[in-house]
Amino acid sequence: MRRPVTRRESIRTMGVLVGGAFFPWSEWARDEAGRPLILPREEERGQPERPITAITLGAGARGNIYGNYALEYPEQIRIVGVAEPVPIRRERYMRDHGIPEEAAFVTWEHVFQRPKFADAIIIATPDDLHYGPCMEALRLGYDILLEKPISPSEAECLEILERTRETGRIVAVCHVLRFAPYFERLRELVQSGAIGRLVSIQHFEPIEHVHMAHSFVRGNWHDSVATAPIILAKSSHDLDILRWIVGRESEAIQAFGDLSWFRRENAPEGSTARCMDGCAVEAQCPYSALRIYHRNRQRLHVFDLPDEPELQEGAILEALRTTDYGRCVYRMENDQCDHYVANIRFRDGITAAFSMEAFTPWGGRRTRIMGSMGYIEGDMRQMEIHDFRTREHTVLETRTLELEQVRGDGHGGGDWRLMANWVRAVAEQDVSILTSSLDASVESHVMAFAAERSRLQGTVEPIRV
Ligand SMILES: NC(=O)c1ccc[n+]([C@@H]2O[C@H](COP(=O)([O-])OP(=O)(O)OC[C@H]3O[C@@H](n4cnc5c(N)ncnc54)[C@H](O)[C@@H]3O)[C@@H](O)[C@H]2O)c1
Structure with missing residues (x-):
């Protein structure tokens, strides 16, 4: 979902109180489900001499949450490159961060064909695409923010751990609850x-x-x-x-x-392959795609809806006709x-x-x-x-x-506070600052x-x- 970029000074903040400490969140900063993000405390953000620079791999939901931190705190971190195969996501990310054509790539492999051109890499690609970019980033000397899971393979997790120890690079795993x-x-x-x-x-x-x-x-x-x-x-x-x-x-x-x-054996009588195919129980089904995405407008970030509000309804219905999100929950793989x-x-x-x-x-x-x-x-x-x-x-x-x-x-406010912790560790080149280091996370x-x-x-x- 897109968020308008407003000047920081103009952001209206509200907050939560936890055991006496006040945590504000900005009016526009939201996580992938549209929930507000709690801003990190001043001392957690530190004051680097210059912003660190990072390249985002995967400009989906998580890539945007971390990218939005950079928009909020340009004095802390700037996103200078992106790899994302979905054109609309790549273009929006380029627009939001002012990334030039030569630093925008279709897939993560392309980033590592160039000499190192940033301090760090943010790995927010799908689960099975963490190991490859992580090992390449370590080879080229980047610090890393690595989405969880580290890898779906135990052997790969341990290999990444070993390589990280050898290189001494700063690798944080996005176990965001530690920061809530x-x-x-x-x-x-x-x-x-x-x-x-x-x-x-x-x-x-x-x-x-x-x-x-x-x-x-x-x-x-x-x-x-x-x-x-x-x-x-x-x-x-x-x-x-x-x-x-x-x-x-x-x-x-x-x-x-x-x-x-x-499971298939639990499909109600009269249900159909897609919720829009005339399913006899659609109106009562709590899992109906029409109810979730169309009537309740929930979890729409996966659809890359057009910016124009008048085009959005048609785009949702089209997605329900053509993607897995419109299929019957009892007939999936x-x-x-x-x-x-x-x-x-x-x-x-x-x-x-x-x-x-x-x-x-x-x-x-x-x-x-x-x-x-x-x-x-x-x-x-x-x-x-x-x-x-x-x-x-x-x-x-x-x-x-x-x-x-x-x-x-x-995530109880963890997303951006994790970013603050990682950015400070990279800026100060001090792995001991990390709460969610690879060692601690594996x-x-x-x-x-x-x-x-x-x-x-x-x-x-x-x-x-
Ligand atoms: N820390 C958390 O709480 C948390 C929450 C949700 C998801 N995750 C993890 O974050 C990762 C991303 O999840 P998401 O929800 O943002 O998914 P997403 O599908 O919204 O984003 C992933 C993006 O990676 C892109 N991508 C696919 N192949 C690529 C390639 N070869 N090169 C570059 N980009 C590529 C996809 O097009 C997509 O835009 C996953 O590993 C997921 O498990 C973590």
């Missing part, structure tokens, strides 16, 4: 001993049924073999956040999960689990029970943390802290403003691969990084 003020506070509480000794965690990842249908039944991630299994594609964030909160290595994992509902549970054992006997569920009315995350002296329960909007010693019960509000769009901010991926082996083979898998 809510999760920062949760971790701080656990690690400061606010609930005594950490004993166990229950962590719930509700995907939300429409999001599931959009991304993992009809959309880019419907095929776990061509992209990545959902435990990696979606839940590597959660495995990462669990590992980060626990602060100890994971030792073993056991998983179960299945694709229960979005999808194989991703719609429910997935995993038990994890960390060092010192700490355990975590993780559950990813498609069939929920909302997304976000819900977590319960049990300690020897207390208990925390949070849902990204607020957290309740019980201290068994004092019998005190404290409630921290993540969002004090009662605005619907604020409640919808799925374990979540190894956990996900082990979970998949466990799920498919019925084993308890050791986790070895």
Whole structure:
């Protein structure tokens, strides 16, 4: 989705309050689902002597979120090149960032045929196109912002890790939840001993049924073999956040999960291959493409709609006639689990029970943390802290403003704060600044691969990084 570029001075800001700190977000800055982004704190942005320069590979949803950071903070980072095969996306990105023809490419390979011409590369290509550009970028000496998953292959993840260590380059993985003020506070509480000794965690990842249908039944991630299994594609964030909160290595994992509902045998009588083909149950179907994209106008960023409002309705209907987004959810070639549970054992006997569920009315995350002296329960909007010693019960509000769009901010403000952290690390050439370095991130991926082996083979898998 396009956002108008306004002068920074003219941006009206609002914000959220987390444990006393105020995080503003700009009026126009939105993530891929149109939710507002929380701006990073002043000290997190630093003041580089000159802006770093970067080339974006993949000008899709994520490439634009990171690109928009550069538009908001031109004194921090400038985007000087782009590789994107879809012409309208490439042209819009060139226009937004003032990228000349000679620095705009159809595919990532072309970027590396030229000598290095920026400080860094932003890899926001599809999952199976992370390894190639990452290895090339390391070869040419670029620093890197790497979208998760690092790679859908465990061997490639470890190869990237090894190469990064050899080159000493700065590589951040986009585990954006680490940067959400809510999760920062949760971790701080656990690690400061606010609930005594950490004993166990229950962590719930509700995907939300429409999001599931959009991304993992009809959309880019419907095929776990061509992209990545959902435990990696979606839940590597959660495995990462669990590992980060626990602060100890994971030792073993056991998983179960299945694709229960979005299957041909569950197609209702009278349903058709496409929702617009006269499906008899379209009006009642919660997964109807007409209902989601046409009537409710949800998740339209995938359609590259024309800028002219009067042309948009026709473009949506045409997309529903011709793309996978218009097909019946029961007749896709999808194989991703719609429910997935995993038990994890960390060092010192700490355990975590993780559950990813498609069939929920909302997304976000819900977590319960049990300690020897207390208990925390949070849902990204607020957290309740019980201290068994004092019998005190404290409630921290993540969002004090009662605005619907604020409640919808799925990454809890993490996207741009991750960018701020990475930009500062690159500007200062100091990998220790990174919260989400490759070293710190790879374990979540190894956990996900082990979970998949466990799920498919019925084993308890050791986790070895
Ligand atoms: N960190 C997060 O929270 C988060 C959230 C969503 C997606 N992701 C990850 O980010 C990545 C991008 O996801 P997205 O939602 O932006 O997808 P997207 O489809 O919107 O964007 C990917 C872009 O890459 C382009 N592309 C395809 N082949 C290319 C090539 N050879 N060279 C250059 N560009 C190419 C596509 O045309 C597309 O525009 C994926 O790996 C995804 O898993 C991360």
